[in-house]
Amino acid sequence: MGIREAEQFVQLVRDHPEESVFAGGCSEADVAEAEQRLGATFPESYKLFLRELGDCDVAGEELFGIVHCDGQMLGAVAETLDLRESVGLPFSLVAFRPDGMGGYFVLDTSRADSDGEAPVYAWGSGASSPTEPEYIGTDFGTVALDLVRHGLRDV
Template identity: 75%
Template sequence: MGIAEAEQFVRLVRDHPEESVFAGGCSEVDIAEAERRLGVAFPESYKLFLRELGDCDMAGDEFYGIVRREGQLLGAVTETLDLRGSAGLPAHLVAFRPDGMGGYFVLDTRRVNPDGEAPVYVWGSGGNSPAELGYVGADFGTVALELALSE
């Protein structure tokens, strides 16, 4: 679970150029650097997304990935580091999309299952305490596909 859904998500983005924009895949070197900068290991379905799309916008909703511009890694790296500094996002969480209500969809990299997947939560949404996490799904691939199909 997770990889197949991430593959479907990638196909959905690529098959709908009128509704989506993506940066292009990123390298294993950039993925490793992003993991090092954030101090986490990304789950497998998220790595597939990064390798295939890099970063994307689907129907107006951005999915943070990795984009290298002028030597800097942007996207999930800068967003997550900014949230850690400004809002107290815990170090084991990686933000990959705003939830539209003031919070963020996050990967909980401290709870990786045997398949290398991390569960997805919503952090700091709708006036809740940023310390509160609302469970969304078992992995990035499943949640990304569900979010894209609900647009």
Template identity: 40%
Template sequence: MTGIEASRQVIELVRANEETASPGQGCSHDTIARAERELGLTFPPSYRLLIEEFGTWGAPPTEFLGVYQTERAGDVLLGSVTETLDARSEVGMPPELMVVLLDDVWLYAVLDTSQPDEDGEYPVFAWNPGVLDGGLMERIADSFGEFALKECREKLS
């Protein structure tokens, strides 16, 4: 299954379970382009599709970061953008990594943008700043779509 196919299944699953899931309002192409500029990274297709659809979303207790804004934060892009930039400055996360989920077990779930596949997807890794040799701990999935689908199936099925 490709990352895009998995992301389409996530959309169906979240929409079918809106009483449990917490989908956001989606994100415009301009906001996504701005997020990529601020990060200096490009979103892979499966992540981009889900951000376009939801902006941010949850399958409780899992909360996917996505990209979103709030009235209180004003023009600041929250979610993956702020968490990635904060992790770079506060704990020395390498610039090729993008935070997509905060987790009690892994600490960070990240996309490694230095390892694109033929579809432009990046693998998902657990990353922890306390682990030697760059903090990468384990490969969680081959694409964000596959990672999100596994998490959503566990929480929403």
């Protein structure tokens, strides 16, 4: 699981240009730099998203990736580093989406499965507690596909 759903998610974004804004794909070097800055290995489904779209908003569903602006690497890198410093986000977590309640959807890179896919949790105010994140799904691709399908149904 994960890669196939991530591919479907990317195609869905591309099939709905009127509802989609995305930064454009990132290079392998950008992905490697982001992993190095965060001290994390990204799951393949998230890497596919980064390489194909970079960062996106689809029908109001915002997903952080990698965006370069004025020499800085923004998106998931900046958000994750800021959360680590400001509220103690654990180093194994990578924030990729606001949850709408003051918290974030995160990839738990310390719990990657045998395929390297990391489960998704809600961390922060929307979760039951910051130390016990709420389980959202098995991998980035599946969660992203579900979010975008839901968002596009509402437009």
